[in-house]
Amino acid sequence: MAMINSEPEVTREYFLNLGPQHPSTHGVLRVLLKLDGEYIVEADPIIGYGHRGHEKMAENRTYKQFMPNPSRVDYLSGFIYNHGYVLAVEKLMGLEVPERAKYIRVICSELNRISSHLLWFGTFLMDLGAFTPFLYCFDDREVILDLLDSITGSRLTYCYCRIGGVAKDIDDQFIEGTLSFIKRLRSRWTDYHNLVTKNVIFIHRVKNIGLITKDIALKYGVTGPNLRGCGVPYDIRKAEPYEIYDELDFEIPVGEKGDIWDRYMVRLNEMEQSCRIIEQAIKKLPRGPIKASGVPVKIAPPKGEVYFPFESARGEAAFYIVSDGTEYPYRIRIRVPSFSNLQALIEVLPGTLVADTIAILGSIDIVVPEIDR
Amino acid sequence: MGYFKDILVGGWSLVKGLEVTIKRLYRPVVTLQYPRHKIEMSPSYRGHIELKRFPDTGSHYCVACGTCMRVCPSGVIKLQGEKDKALDVKRVVHYYIDFSHCSLCGLCVESCPMQTLEFSTEYELADESRWDGVIDLVKYFEESAR
Numbered sequence: 001m002a003m004i005n006s007e008p009e010v011t012r013e014y015f016l017n018l019g020p021q022h023p024s025t026h027g028v029l030r031v032l033l034k035l036d037g038e039y040i041v042e043a044d045p046i047i048g049y050g051h052r053g054h055e056k057m058a059e060n061r062t063y064k065q066f067m068p069n070p071s072r073v074d075y076l077s078g079f080i081y082n083h084g085y086v087l088a089v090e091k092l093m094g095l096e097v098p099e100r101a102k103y104i105r106v107i108c109s110e111l112n113r114i115s116s117h118l119l120w121f122g123t124f125l126m127d128l129g130a131f132t133p134f135l136y137c138f139d140d141r142e143v144i145l146d147l148l149d150s151i152t153g154s155r156l157t158y159c160y161c162r163i164g165g166v167a168k169d170i171d172d173q174f175i176e177g178t179l180s181f182i183k184r185l186r187s188r189w190t191d192y193h194n195l196v197t198k199n200v201i202f203i204h205r206v207k208n209i210g211l212i213t214k215d216i217a218l219k220y221g222v223t224g225p226n227l228r229g230c231g232v233p234y235d236i237r238k239a240e241p242y243e244i245y246d247e248l249d250f251e252i253p254v255g256e257k258g259d260i261w262d263r264y265m266v267r268l269n270e271m272e273q274s275c276r277i278i279e280q281a282i283k284k285l286p287r288g289p290i291k292a293s294g295v296p297v298k299i300a301p302p303k304g305e306v307y308f309p310f311e312s313a314r315g316e317a318a319f320y321i322v323s324d325g326t327e328y329p330y331r332i333r334i335r336v337p338s339f340s341n342l343q344a345l346i347e348v349l350p351g352t353l354v355a356d357t358i359a360i361l362g363s364i365d366i367v368v369p370e371i372d373r
Numbered sequence: 374m375g376y377f378k379d380i381l382v383g384g385w386s387l388v389k390g391l392e393v394t395i396k397r398l399y400r401p402v403v404t405l406q407y408p409r410h411k412i413e414m415s416p417s418y419r420g421h422i423e424l425k426r427f428p429d430t431g432s433h434y435c436v437a438c439g440t441c442m443r444v445c446p447s448g449v450i451k452l453q454g455e456k457d458k459a460l461d462v463k464r465v466v467h468y469y470i471d472f473s474h475c476s477l478c479g480l481c482v483e484s485c486p487m488q489t490l491e492f493s494t495e496y497e498l499a500d501e502s503r504w505d506g507v508i509d510l511v512k513y514f515e516e517s518a519r
Contacts, residue, residue, distance in 0.1 A: 061446055064444070064480060065444070065445075065446035065478075065480065066446070067446075067478055067480070068446060068476040068477070068478035069476075072476075132394055136397070139403050142403075146415075149415055149417075149418065150415040150417060151417060152417075153415075153417045153418055153419035153477070153479070153492065154419055154477060157476070157477075159476070159477065159478040159479060167479065167483070168417065191393050194389045194390060194392070194393050195390045195393045195394070196390075198386045198389060198390075199386050199387065199390050200379075200382070200383030200384075200386045200387065201383075201387075
């Protein structure tokens, strides 16, 4: 006898797994969505698929041996993390770095920031369905990779900064290449604006969508372009200047509302500001040594702890290092911006359409291995 | 009225976008047909490490002190030395690196007291087995002489 379902028909919410192998999650992120038709009722980001244990690894390695790791935490702004790590150790040791090394580090960090933003620009638009800008961005980004390759020897996961300086001096070829790249990038803005910013389809997909308000941003500790998009001019480079950022003249681009459009515009303007920083740094580049003298071979900072925040391409990243006076760090904790930025999704996604989820996720610019680290 | 204006403005923005792509169509091609055309690697490119050849002796200076082995974060390097009785110096016999574990930080190259390590510019290192990543640098050095 056939079973007869006597339950009355009811409408129920539908669960959908976005990821972990979805192409637009840029890594292995899984978002559990509770749907009512096409609308999202609840969103729950689930992380941890890319956990590699960098923090634990640090406890079993000396300060020098941990140097290749930070750039693998966030591989898109690897140089900035490499830079931030040596800055934290230098602060812990009380080491003074030569001026030239500081300038070189800042120039490379800003180049890396531009390359990270260009990659975001391309992949974000690919999420929205535009394939052409992706290719144009990678063409421009390739020049940065070649430039950084010519001095650091690697194209993505850099290990160029050294405790007390940098590994190798830059030459005239690099400086000329950087200046001509900036000129080239500036000539591309009109193309990008004509192709994307003024495009009617793009405007309709991003304006007034994915609002991260000031309150939500501050509540979840959102930083970087996502925070500046809601109109808060907070940038570590201005708030707590490190290296030579207080000597340079640049602005913090801010948005108004905090929708996708604002975040998009903030990142585009930030690239222009990075160009300005590089130009000034090259103009002021002093001569002299690139490595501090008297850096011990065995690095064993005195007992103590240090928290060093720096501005990565995605927001405020930081290294918290506890030293027990030995060659091995007692504990290293890495504060990553993507983790906090992702949490804002819980409040932003409910009430939006599934199709907009991809756009919102792309606009937040997360790097999943950075969250899992 | 606003409806038709939106269509016109929107349509014009699409035409402007197409203009950009059409212009690009007539610019030189930037991509390379990889296996047939190759770019030159920059001299500072970091491939796997190799023993440096010094022109004065035509050989390397490795004395198998093991500094690189100790400084390596990933335990990539394994080496063995033997005393050369005629010259009364220690010489390296086996120098194995497991390139599949290497993170190319350059600590070995910088820490070498004899300055006899350098990065090769080889980049086509994809192989079928994980053991193909294990390279004997002494053998590699002798082969590169030929």
